[in-house]
Amino acid sequence: MLRANDLTPADLISVFLTVTPDLNAAFPAAFAREVGFEAVPLLCAVEIDVPGALERVLRVMIHCNTAKSAAEISHIYLHGAKALRRDIAQ
Template sequence: MEEKMNNDYKITFIRGATTASGNSVNEIEDAVVELIDELISRNNLTKRNLLSITFTATKDLDACFPASIARRCNGLDSVAFLDCQQMFVSNDVNFCIRIMAQVLLHSNNPVNHPYLRGASKLRPDRC
């Protein structure tokens, strides 16, 4: 059954972050898949509700592009993705992947920003 987008939905931005356990394709993939899965499940999203996701990664992550992994997750090949390097700040969280997702969210649905693994210390109020 096709769900109609109507006035019950609003464009919302959801932030989140996680950390990879290291700088390998497999370690980055594990972190990105978990983060996307949590973004979708915590916010009751469908792939039609995801408009775009911007990823940033700290400079110690260069084995692959997080967006290329997300494109293969959950049938999200039609979502607009962008990868950027996170601004370097000393004492930042290592191996950190941040997201800002633009979504269509049902107006009654509260926003849940997923902060996982080592990134949970960035926003302890959002874990």
């Protein structure tokens, strides 16, 4: 996501991570710290457990400083998650 939007961890204000209830073996923020987000405020939450919702989904909302317009931002959806936002999935 950072590479696709020409960002570095220094550009980040905060990151909000959510997981579906079935993903409960580790904290996503712990991994984010391991890969370079040491100085970025991070928050994790569990998505609402809606019957029939897509499982095994990790969502990441990045708040950042950028000169790009909203239309220039690349929204990354991998594998089955593309079904969540076909209108903006790359």
